[in-house]
Amino acid sequence: MTVYEQALALHEEWNGKLETVPKCPINSKTDLTYAYTPGVAEPCRVIADDPSAAYKYTIKANTIAVISDGSAVLGLGNIGAKAAIPVMEGKCVLFKQFGGVNAFPICLDTQDTEEIIRTVQLIAPVLGGINLEDISAPRCFEIETRLKELLDIPVFHDDQHGTAIVVLAGVINALKLTKRTPASCKVVVNGAGSAGVAISKLLLSYGFENLILCDRYGILNESTMELNYMQKEMYACTNPEKKTGLLSDALLGADIFVGVSAPGIVTKEMIASMNKDAIVFAMANPVPEIMPDLAKEAGARVVGTGRSDFPNQVNNVLAFPGIFKGALEGHAKQITEEMKLATAKAIASLVTDEELSEDYILPPILDPRVSSLVCDTVKKYI
Amino acid sequence: MTVYEQALALHEEWNGKLETVPKCPINSKTDLTYAYTPGVAEPCRVIADDPSAAYKYTIKANTIAVISDGSAVLGLGNIGAKAAIPVMEGKCVLFKQFGGVNAFPICLDTQDTEEIIRTVQLIAPVLGGINLEDISAPRCFEIETRLKELLDIPVFHDDQHGTAIVVLAGVINALKLTKRTPASCKVVVNGAGSAGVAISKLLLSYGFENLILCDRYGILNESTMELNYMQKEMYACTNPEKKTGLLSDALLGADIFVGVSAPGIVTKEMIASMNKDAIVFAMANPVPEIMPDLAKEAGARVVGTGRSDFPNQVNNVLAFPGIFKGALEGHAKQITEEMKLATAKAIASLVTDEELSEDYILPPILDPRVSSLVCDTVKKYI
Numbered sequence: 001m002t003v004y005e006q007a008l009a010l011h012e013e014w015n016g017k018l019e020t021v022p023k024c025p026i027n028s029k030t031d032l033t034y035a036y037t038p039g040v041a042e043p044c045r046v047i048a049d050d051p052s053a054a055y056k057y058t059i060k061a062n063t064i065a066v067i068s069d070g071s072a073v074l075g076l077g078n079i080g081a082k083a084a085i086p087v088m089e090g091k092c093v094l095f096k097q098f099g100g101v102n103a104f105p106i107c108l109d110t111q112d113t114e115e116i117i118r119t120v121q122l123i124a125p126v127l128g129g130i131n132l133e134d135i136s137a138p139r140c141f142e143i144e145t146r147l148k149e150l151l152d153i154p155v156f157h158d159d160q161h162g163t164a165i166v167v168l169a170g171v172i173n174a175l176k177l178t179k180r181t182p183a184s185c186k187v188v189v190n191g192a193g194s195a196g197v198a199i200s201k202l203l204l205s206y207g208f209e210n211l212i213l214c215d216r217y218g219i220l221n222e223s224t225m226e227l228n229y230m231q232k233e234m235y236a237c238t239n240p241e242k243k244t245g246l247l248s249d250a251l252l253g254a255d256i257f258v259g260v261s262a263p264g265i266v267t268k269e270m271i272a273s274m275n276k277d278a279i280v281f282a283m284a285n286p287v288p289e290i291m292p293d294l295a296k297e298a299g300a301r302v303v304g305t306g307r308s309d310f311p312n313q314v315n316n317v318l319a320f321p322g323i324f325k326g327a328l329e330g331h332a333k334q335i336t337e338e339m340k341l342a343t344a345k346a347i348a349s350l351v352t353d354e355e356l357s358e359d360y361i362l363p364p365i366l367d368p369r370v371s372s373l374v375c376d377t378v379k380k381y382i
Numbered sequence: 383m384t385v386y387e388q389a390l391a392l393h394e395e396w397n398g399k400l401e402t403v404p405k406c407p408i409n410s411k412t413d414l415t416y417a418y419t420p421g422v423a424e425p426c427r428v429i430a431d432d433p434s435a436a437y438k439y440t441i442k443a444n445t446i447a448v449i450s451d452g453s454a455v456l457g458l459g460n461i462g463a464k465a466a467i468p469v470m471e472g473k474c475v476l477f478k479q480f481g482g483v484n485a486f487p488i489c490l491d492t493q494d495t496e497e498i499i500r501t502v503q504l505i506a507p508v509l510g511g512i513n514l515e516d517i518s519a520p521r522c523f524e525i526e527t528r529l530k531e532l533l534d535i536p537v538f539h540d541d542q543h544g545t546a547i548v549v550l551a552g553v554i555n556a557l558k559l560t561k562r563t564p565a566s567c568k569v570v571v572n573g574a575g576s577a578g579v580a581i582s583k584l585l586l587s588y589g590f591e592n593l594i595l596c597d598r599y600g601i602l603n604e605s606t607m608e609l610n611y612m613q614k615e616m617y618a619c620t621n622p623e624k625k626t627g628l629l630s631d632a633l634l635g636a637d638i639f640v641g642v643s644a645p646g647i648v649t650k651e652m653i654a655s656m657n658k659d660a661i662v663f664a665m666a667n668p669v670p671e672i673m674p675d676l677a678k679e680a681g682a683r684v685v686g687t688g689r690s691d692f693p694n695q696v697n698n699v700l701a702f703p704g705i706f707k708g709a710l711e712g713h714a715k716q717i718t719e720e721m722k723l724a725t726a727k728a729i730a731s732l733v734t735d736e737e738l739s740e741d742y743i744l745p746p747i748l749d750p751r752v753s754s755l756v757c758d759t760v761k762k763y764i
Contacts, residue, residue, distance in 0.1 A: 007421025008428065008439070014406050016441030017417060020484040021403045022475040024396050029690045029748070032699075035399060036472040037688075038668045039389025041456055046390065048458070048465035057390070058467040059398030059487070074423055076430070081507035083430035085440040088508070090418040093404040102402040104486045105441070107507040115504065122501045125463035125489040126470070286420045308411045317414075366411070 017089045018105070055128070055331060062328050063102040064129040066091045067120055069111045072136035075285055081107035084134060091133055098371050099321025101328060103131070113139050117146050124151050128328045131320065132157040137193040138228040148334060154327045156335045160198030162316035166362070167199050167258055167281055168206055168344035170314055173351055173361040174279040174302040180255065182207035186275070188250045190214045190289065191260035192231050199258055200234055202344070205337055212239045216261070218246040248273070255279060263287035271298035280304070283314055302358050311359035318347050318365060322374025329375065330382035339381045346377040399471045400487070437510070437713060444710050445484040446511040448473045449502060451493045454518035457667050463489035466516060473515055481703025481753050483710060485513070495521050499528050506533055510710045513702065514539040519575040520610040530716060536709045538717045542580030544698035548744070549581050549640055549663055550588055550726035552696055555733055555743040556661040556684040564589035568636040568657070572596045572629055572671065573643035574613050581640055582616055584726070587719055594621045598643070600628040630655070637661060645669035653680035662686070665696055684740050693741035700729050700747060704756025711757065712764035721763045728759040
């Protein structure tokens with residue numbers, strides 16, 4: 001059986017990967033009088049007087065929703081709300097397993113930006129946070145930005161920020177290994193969707209100055225390409241020399257390549273044209289932009305992918321469970337830029353100088369230290 | 383400590399009465415490849431081709447939402463979305479405990495009918511059913527009716543139908559005990575909100591012909607009172623003699639009183655004015671329309687209340703868990719009138735002729751036979 005056949009069989013067996021389970025006993029009429037009527041009226045009254053008491057007496061304390069409109073699911077594209085459910089359920093499982101955070105999947109039967117924003121706003125009262133997932137660019141930018149303004153709970157688009165944080169963690173350790181500083185490096189990010197934009201922004205925040213963003217047509221170029229508003233914004237703050245051309249032109253003399261794009265689009269020649277000790281994150285799934293062995297043959301020193309069967313797996317699960325755990329425990333109203341930078345550094349710090357090597361720049365995803373360290377880090381910045 | 387103080391302390395200890403728990407193991411990278419990427423893509427693809435496969439591979443199989451706008455919560459009134467959370471969580475706990483149904487609470491930050499309808503529609507893809515709760519009349523009627531038309535999953539306003547079903551179950555056995563038939567009885571329902579309307583409708587469906595609906599101003603009267611559209615509809619099909627006057631006028635010579643109204647508004651004199659062997663359901667919470675001992679002194683033969691500390695507790699929990707369990711197992715698209723009538727009869731049937739007495743017309747709420755019998759009954763009518 002392939003992994004796909006096996007996964008399908010298991011999904012049928014599970015018949016839902018998540019269940020809701022009572023934390024209060026209901027074994028007698030007395031139990032009912034406390035958990036339900038008439039006793040339940042008392043926490044209701046207290047919250048009616050002081051809405052912040054919802055954190056004390058209800059699941060708002062430790063529950064988020066994983067929300068998608070099914071418009072950009074995994075590598076599958078716009079498959080719609082129902083087909084997105086297995087992914088959102090899986091994400092909820094990871095939130096609980098790695099962060100102890102209760103999560104419920106919501107798949108929205110609309111792809112209208114205004115309707116999505118309004119719906120998320122209306123279902124927010126019971127939630128302590130909102131993880132947006134698999135919403136296509138550029139709608140995802142506006143949806144997240146507007147919801148952050150409207151709501152007093154953390155809103156986090158994981159495809160953007162989770163990816164960006166873990167990439168930065170890997171980059172931090174790759175720089176350490178190759179003894180470079182951000183300001184001295186040329187970076188090329190390929191893919192100008194949600195992940196590419198967020199990675200670029202976070203790398204700039206961290207101190208990179210020379211960063212070129214490319215999409216399928218090559219280096220972003222305001223005069224020849226139709227850019228969306230976010231790509232225009234990125235164009236304005238990247239590519240300081242205003243280079244033009246293809247991805248191969250951008251990579252010439254670059255130090256770092258970050259791909260969140262398409263399988264096999266990077267050649268050995270392109271890697272060979274990069275600077276010595278090139279750092280390559282080829283994260284297209286399931287097939288990377290270039291396979292690690294080819295990149296290494298072409299001279300890359302550090303290669304990361306999204307896959308678990310190669311070294312240096314760049315996986316969001318290193319970030320999102322701990323981030324929400326920390327945000328919920330600390331009643332954070334937002335996940336800030338400071339928190340993201342600190343989280344990337346914290347994840348990087350879990351690889352000691354002794355452990356650090358070409359094949360070990362990130363802690364393994366099952367490392368139990370990760371989510372508690374990330375949690376504590378986020379709480380420091382609330 | 384009072385029950386309220388104790389309930390508050392317990393709610394703080396629980397800090398949320400519900401958690402989400404993975405049903406699939408995540409102990410290795412291999413587990414991740416099945417429950418999440420890349421394996422999860424396969425059920426996504428299958429559902430994209432055939433949306434009904436969501437019932438096979440996702441939590442849609444056995445998960446509902448308990449949805450409120452906080453406009454009519456318990457006896458507390460319009461306390462809003464956040465203050466309603468403890469009740470909705472409690473309801474979700476009961477769904478799981480008594481019916482094995484996974485339930486998640488959604489408290490909506492709007493009381494606009496159109497927004498509620500649209501929001502529920504948009505979050506429906508992941509849900510196998512929707513339990514509406516504590517939404518004020520007459521908005522609840524339109525919201526439920528419209529959602530039933532829009533969605534292909536069961537939508538059930540429990541304050542209406544759950545209450546109506548359990549009242550009818552009690553009435554069936556009270557009639558048996560007092561050897562009367564529906565057609566021979568005069569019924570007075572006091573309270574013309576969601577529960578009173580639904581109880582009246584179901585009693586009419588069951589075969590009662592002479593039913594008078596009252597509200598706080600007395601017998602519904604189109605010429606002197608401002609009736610909402612549902613009350614007008616009810617006025618047209620009730621009170622065949624078109625009597626006018628107060629509740630006391632309605633009760634004169636009545637056989638059955640059903641109160642879903644306010645504490646202490648029924649006097650001994652009113653009960654004494656009813657027919658011999660009067661049947662009294664005084665369900666105002668937590669203080670009934672008349673206390674059972676007073677009603678008995680005044681000549682009532684059977685008295686039911688909403689309370690667990692008196693005999694004959696009329697509690698929705700006898701109905702809703704089994705109803706959704708059956709509807710989900712059978713992939714019902716609606717909860718029909720037939721299902722409601724059959725459920726009431728099924729609940730009544732759990733009291734044997736030998737057991738039946740003035741103080742035992744309904745099975746106890748913790749009777750484990752109830753939800754499975756109700757489930758099987760509902761499935762027969764899908």
